[in-house]
Structures are given as C-alpha cells and as structure tokens.
Amino acid sequence: MTKILFSPGKYIQGPGEINNVGKYAAGLGKKALILISAGGFRRNGQDILDGFETEDCTCEFEMFNGECSYNEIKRISALVEEKQCDLIIGVGGGKIFDTAKAVAYYEKTPVMICPTIASTDAPCSALSVIYTDEGVFEEYLFLPSNPNIVLLDTEIIAKSPVRLTMAGIGDALATYFEARACVESEATTCANGKATSAAYALAKLCFDTLMEEGYKAKVALEAGALTPAVEKIVEANTLLSGIGFESCGLAGAHAIHNGLTVLEECHSLYHGEKVAFGTIVQLVLENVPLEELEDIIEFCICVGLPVTLEQLGVTEITEEKIRAVAKAAAAETDTLHNMPFEVTEESTYNAILAANAYGHQYLGK
Structure with missing residues (x-):
C-alpha cells in the first residue's frame, strides 16, 4: 500500500509579499506570462511590475476570460508559445490558478500561484478543476506536480471581500x-x-x-x-x-x-x-x-x-x-x-x- 504526500515546492505567506513576485519569478524563468483579471491588474498590477524592475526576468500580462475551460487553456497556451514565455504566474482566484496550472502542464513550464483571496484550497494542489465555457463542472485534471511556488500577500487578502x-x-x-x-x-x-x-x-x-x-x-x-x-x-x-x-x-x-x-x-x-x-x-x-x-x-x-x-x-x-x-x-x-x-x-x-x-x-x- 503506497502512501504519497503532495505539496508545493515553496509556500510564502505574509504582508507585502506581492512586491516580491518578480524576485521569486527570476528563480524560475526569464519571461513570465501573468494570468490575471482586469480588476486584479488595476489593484495589483503596478506593484507586481515594480517588483520585476530589478530582476533578470520580464513579464507580460494577459486578462483571464472567466472560466477554467479547455478553450481558455488552449487560448493561454497559444499565447505562451507566441510570446515565448518560460514561466506561468496565476494571480487572483481559484479558476485563474487552475487555468495557469493546466497551461504550465501542457507547455512544460514552471508555475507560480499568487492568490489575492483565500477562498479555496486550489493554490497548492496538483489539480485543475475543468468546467465548460458555461460554468458546468466537466472533470478533474490531475497534474504530475504541484506549483513551484505559492505566494500570498495577507495585506491584500485582508482587503478582499x-x-x-x-x-x-x-x-x-x-x-x-x-x-x-x-x-x-x-x-x-x-x-x-x-x-x-x-x-x-x-x-x-x-x-x-x-x-x-x-x-x-x-x-x-x-x-x-x-x-x-x-x-x-x-x-x-x-x-x-x-x-x-x-x-x-x-x-x-x-x-x-x-x-x-x-x-x-x-x-x-x-x-x-x-x-x-x-x-x-x-x-x-x-x-x-x-x-x-x-x-x-x-x-x-x-x-x-x-x-x-x-x-x-x-x-x-x-x-x-x-x-x-x-x-x-x-x-x-x-x-x-x-x-x-x-x-x-x-x-x-x-x-x-x-x-x-x-x-x-x-x-x-
């Protein structure tokens, strides 16, 4: 009877950590595609960008379409290839994380998860929950590994609803x-x-x-x-x-x-x-x-x-x-x-x- 425990490579939690996304990203790749919502970009985009300024890693933002569906995963995967990114960062909530993790799996890149809310246990897992484009549960996509890094800024989370x-x-x-x-x-x-x-x-x-x-x-x-x-x-x-x-x-x-x-x-x-x-x-x-x-x-x-x-x-x-x-x-x-x-x-x-x-x-x- 084989017993297995999964966990993320590194878990970071504390106030002000959003400013360190670039520092940790630089240890994983040279160019990051950051998947984020439009509202998340307005609230946290500049702080994330500032953190990349002194690091040997660049980033590009892409707005999330709202559902972790296979169509959205394929869309983001195509952008990763087009922009020649070697790292995926998901910033926001559960469906963004699951999409980022799935894209990283298909594109064979590291993945960093940055929750701005504490609404699910999705950030640390080697699992993506796939829905249809209409939001109906479709299946679990089990992944071979957990996120390389999970980073939470508790000041941001404390300000969330x-x-x-x-x-x-x-x-x-x-x-x-x-x-x-x-x-x-x-x-x-x-x-x-x-x-x-x-x-x-x-x-x-x-x-x-x-x-x-x-x-x-x-x-x-x-x-x-x-x-x-x-x-x-x-x-x-x-x-x-x-x-x-x-x-x-x-x-x-x-x-x-x-x-x-x-x-x-x-x-x-x-x-x-x-x-x-x-x-x-x-x-x-x-x-x-x-x-x-x-x-x-x-x-x-x-x-x-x-x-x-x-x-x-x-x-x-x-x-x-x-x-x-x-x-x-x-x-x-x-x-x-x-x-x-x-x-x-x-x-x-x-x-x-x-x-x-x-x-x-x-x-x-």
Whole structure:
C-alpha cells in the first residue's frame, strides 16, 4: 500500500509579499506570462511590475476570460508559445490558478500561484478543476506536480471581500471530514496513493484551526484588521486544506458541490459556499451523532456559510432539480464513491433534502 504526500515546492505567506513576485519569478524563468483579471491588474498590477524592475526576468500580462475551460487553456497556451514565455504566474482566484496550472502542464513550464483571496484550497494542489465555457463542472485534471511556488500577500487578502475568505473556510471545512472518510475506506487519494499520517494530521489541524479562529477572523476582517486569527485562517484555507484534501482524498462534500453546478441558480455562489452545504450532506449520509451535525451547521451559520438550498439560490425546490443534483453527484467517476459505504443516487437525493431541512431547523432557532 503506497502512501504519497503532495505539496508545493515553496509556500510564502505574509504582508507585502506581492512586491516580491518578480524576485521569486527570476528563480524560475526569464519571461513570465501573468494570468490575471482586469480588476486584479488595476489593484495589483503596478506593484507586481515594480517588483520585476530589478530582476533578470520580464513579464507580460494577459486578462483571464472567466472560466477554467479547455478553450481558455488552449487560448493561454497559444499565447505562451507566441510570446515565448518560460514561466506561468496565476494571480487572483481559484479558476485563474487552475487555468495557469493546466497551461504550465501542457507547455512544460514552471508555475507560480499568487492568490489575492483565500477562498479555496486550489493554490497548492496538483489539480485543475475543468468546467465548460458555461460554468458546468466537466472533470478533474490531475497534474504530475504541484506549483513551484505559492505566494500570498495577507495585506491584500485582508482587503478582499470578507465573504471570499468565509467561502475559503467552507472549502476547508470539508477537508477533515472527507479525509476521515477516505482513510476509513482506504480510497486512493488525489495524489494517487493512500493517505499519509502527516497529511491526515494536517487535515485535522485545518479543522481545529477553523473552529478556533474562524469566527474571530470574520470579525477582524469585517473591521478591516489583519490579525493573527486572519493569518491562521489564510494558512488553513490555503496550505493545510490544500495538502489535506490532495493527500487524503475527496469524498461526499465535493461531489455534492459538483452536483450543484448543474443548477444555473447556483452558479453565482462561490465554490466553498457550495462545498460547505455539501459537507452537511455528507454528514447526513454518514448519520453522524447529532452533536457533531449541530456543531457544523451552527459554525456555518456563525461565519455566514449557506446551510439551506434557498441560501444557495434554489428558491424553487422541485424533485426534478434535486434528483438532477443527486444524479450528477453520484456519477460513477465522482468522489462520492470514496465514502466507506455504498452511496446511491437515491440515498444522495434524500440526504440533500434532509440537510436542507436541518439547515432550516437551526436557522429558525
């Protein structure tokens, strides 16, 4: 039984680090293509450019089209070849990271990931989540290696919308529960091996950090403050969750997320917000003790994560819609089957309905 742990080559986190992108890029290549959104360029482009001025590395910016789809990956790959770049840098959020990582894989270049938000655990992983151009989940693209460097400027993250960091908590919340399920079922992880004790310990540390620091970080961020609690949550959302999910495995929560992408009304929700609800569904499937279920639902409520389908945007709940979500989540190739017991489309359908009902119950307290 082979155990494998994946991690980025270097993880850098701290205030003001955006000014050092050029310094670290110079250790990886001579010409970088920087994939960024138009808004991200307005906010951070000049600081990044300034950091390249004294380095033996140049850069060119390219605006991201909005979806990590194969069409977008091909478009950026063509630009890398045309501009003769030997390094890809993704600056912004999860879909930019996943696109940058996929392009680096196809073009055989190093990749540097610079999150300006802490909304997912995507930055550290050797994985790209591929969607259609319309935003519907298509497949996971497993990559042979993790990013060479992950760099986070916590001053920038502290200025981002609080909802984004809370969405990151929602994504990270699933890490321990999915790890626990995969360890019990001895599932093959995203790293293509079995879970290591080290990765499982990081998944548990991720959960403990969220419970201890999550609400404190929310209050601090709402006040515009960068505190130790915020720093710990950024690390939990990004590094601890990233290594934990990849080297322990995904299970029910992310499969429910993938199922929810078939509903157009859920497309405006962030990845982690859907994963948070998926975590509650997974706990219902596991029939965990009431105390554990209560703790998670009440934690989600206190940090502003959705606990009902209505909060996910599904204002008109029909059997047809929920069965469509359950069918997609229970697809043969999805991670729902990493649970340590048989899960069917029917049991998933019932768990979604029950999770929604529990959410309403606790919101009504």
